Amino acid sequence: MVEAVEKNKDEINCGDRLANKRKEKELSVNQVAREIKIEPHVIEMIENNDFESIGAPVFVKGYLRQYSELVGLDPELIIEKYNAINSIEDSPPIVNDSVDQISKYVLTPKIIIIAIFVILISLGVLATVFGIFGNNEPVVIKMETETESLEPLLPPVSELPIDSSEIQMDETLEMETETESLEPLFPSIADEFFIEENMMNLNIIYSGLCWTEVFDANGERLFFGLGDQDREVNIKGLPPFDVMLGAADNLLEIKLEGREYNVVDSVRRGEVLRFTVVDDQT
Known part of the structure; x- marks a missing residue:
């Protein structure tokens, strides 16, 4: 037996x-x-x-x-x-510790933007506190004193001649001020057109199961999950794209805007592969 x-x-x-x-x-x-x-x-x-x-x-x-x-x-x-x-059924791939370690130390643009906002808010709070508790009264008194000392030197309003050229200059200055106040609105609109115009399609094709994670240029995660030979990953976003794969050997092909893309400057640790997809037509 x-x-x-x-x-x-x-x-x-x-x-x-x-x-x-x-x-x-x-x-x-x-x-x-x-x-x-x-x-x-x-x-x-x-x-x-x-x-x-x-x-x-x-x-x-x-x-x-x-x-x-x-x-x-x-x-x-x-x-x-x-x-x-091994009669155990297939289970989704488990990402190695090295992937977690890489993710811990990746400084994405999103984290940088959040840090900048925190610093700006902190500076704003400090400026407000110093403005409230600062030494403002002596300045006010000094300004009032200077104003009072100048009053005897100024003739009555009725005695001052009105120059039409001065009125035109004042109107011109007002128009320039209004124009300057509107200028900050245009860059934001231009940025939106720039982002929309530069959006690109990324297509990842596999020969087998592969855990995949993709970020765009703004640090926004566009995809997180499994790709397979029957499930291609199609993404639209702002390049460059940050791509991480858990089973590098199952990567078959990458296309950018329908064109075959050759991966360069990749980093590989065991089965984990990380690389950046940039617009190679610019």
């Missing part, structure tokens, strides 16, 4: 089968890890059937598929053997 159980276990042991096939092809663990772009210790976990230490089943299946294709085994058969060992 024990021999039958051991034999059945060997039949569904996908880790040993992958390891044996790798050795037949005279490949090292490091070579396999380099080809499928994962860490060597993950290959060792797969060959030891230590799948729980790797992470979510969706990641494990992706690694098994890549490994089996590399060594010439049927991916569906290997995944079937994995399912026989």
Whole structure:
């Protein structure tokens, strides 16, 4: 009976089968890890059937598929053997601690704007307090004294000649003042037109499940969730876009305004990939 159980276990042991096939092809663990772009210790976990230490089943299946294709085994058969060992249903991918650590120290434009508002409000409160409790009375007294000293020097109003040119100058100054008061309204309207005109469409296409988070130029989060080969992510916002992926190998293609976009200057830690999408037509 024990021999039958051991034999059945060997039949569904996908880790040993992958390891044996790798050795037949005279490949090292490091070579396999380099080809499928994962860490060597993950290959060792797969060959030891230590799948729980790797992470979510969706990641494990992706690694098994890549490994089996590399060594010439049927991916569906290997995944079937994995399912026989791990009967747990697929669950959404769990983001690594490294993602949380990155998110803690990311200084987004939104945080910067909030900090500036807090500083401005604090300065306004301080200015108000100093204005209330400051030494205002001596200034008033001084102004009144100066006014009184000038009164004898001023002739009666009826004796002053009225110059029409002075009246025109006063009217001109009033018009200029009104124009200046309206000027601050125009930049805000221009900004709205600028933002609307520069909005761009970002399209992310996947080959498998991938946790995704996207921010726009204003620090507003436009998307947070799972992408899949059956669920593309389509976003409209103001570039540049800050993109973070939890399963980088499942990224198939990125399009900006319908054009294929090549990712540059990306930062990768394990399966976590972060990069910025900018308008490459400007």
